[in-house]
Amino acid sequence: METTAAPATIRTRVNIPLHFPDGYETAAQVHTFNGLTDGAEHLALVLGDPDPAETPLVRLHSECLTGDVFGSARCDCGPQLREAVERISERGGILLYLRQEGRGIGLYNKLDAYAIQDSGLDTYEANTVLGLPEDARDYTAAAQMLAALGVDSLELLTNNPDKVRGLRDLGLNVTGTAPTGVFATGTNLRYLEAKVTHTGHSIALASLAA
Known part of the structure; x- marks a missing residue:
């Protein structure tokens, strides 16, 4: 079903050079918005040189x-x-930086969940012990942001099937997905395993053991 939320509008556009600790650099045109349904200060980073005739690559990244x-x-x-x-940046597209810390439960609750873990x-069980949803995220604001940027069809950079379903339920045409890399370490492997077994994330953990 399509969202009934009122349209959002672009509030500000500003160019920001990005520099990462490993030396990688690129430039982003950062957009802020008026009228987002949840009232949060989400950002859209337009990266690279998107071709209006091509389907953009889009990432919904929840703040951490x-x-x-x-x-x-x-x-x-x-x-x-x-x-x-x-x-x-290489292909051209948009990164939505969504203020959804801890899958929407907030920073302090996320740290409380860490202590329980x-x-x-696991990460989902800990949320339940706290009396919180396993995943409290809603993607209505993301759909509003994409609409304000003139995007109604996209390829999603994700391993999370819930993001695909969420955007499609809000009326967006997700033409396909591109999986993210596998960034497993000794300290996050249980977390990644929970995402695979509990919510069906397409993370190829089996390949690491091969």
């Missing part, structure tokens, strides 16, 4: 302060963000 900023090895969010920026539960 611990991984994106501090380089936490408990998840794969930081490496996914770094990879997405380069791949989208240290007792042996």
Whole structure:
């Protein structure tokens, strides 16, 4: 079903040079918005030189302060963000940086869930113990942002089938998906395994053991 949310509008466009710790550099045209349904300060980064005649590559990246900023090895969010920026820059497309810390439960709750995971539960079980949804994210604002940018058809850079379903339910034409890389370490393997077994993420963990 299509969203009934009012259209969002572009509030600001600003060019920002990006520089990553490994030396990779690119440029982004960063967009802010008015009228997003959840009132959050989400960002759209237009990367590379998108061809209006081609289907853009789009990544919905949920904010992860611990991984994106501090380089936490408990998840794969930081490496996914770094990879997405380069791949989208090469092809041309959009990275939506969504303020959905901890799959939508917030930073403090995410850290509380980390403490519970240290007792042996996985990331989804820990949320349940806290009385929170396993995944509280809603992609209506993402659909509004894409509409404001004139995008109604896209290829999604993701391993998460829920993102595909979410955008399609909101009326967007997701023509296909491109999987992200596998960024498994000794400290995030249980987290990645939970995403594969619990929510069907297409992460090729089996190939690591081969």
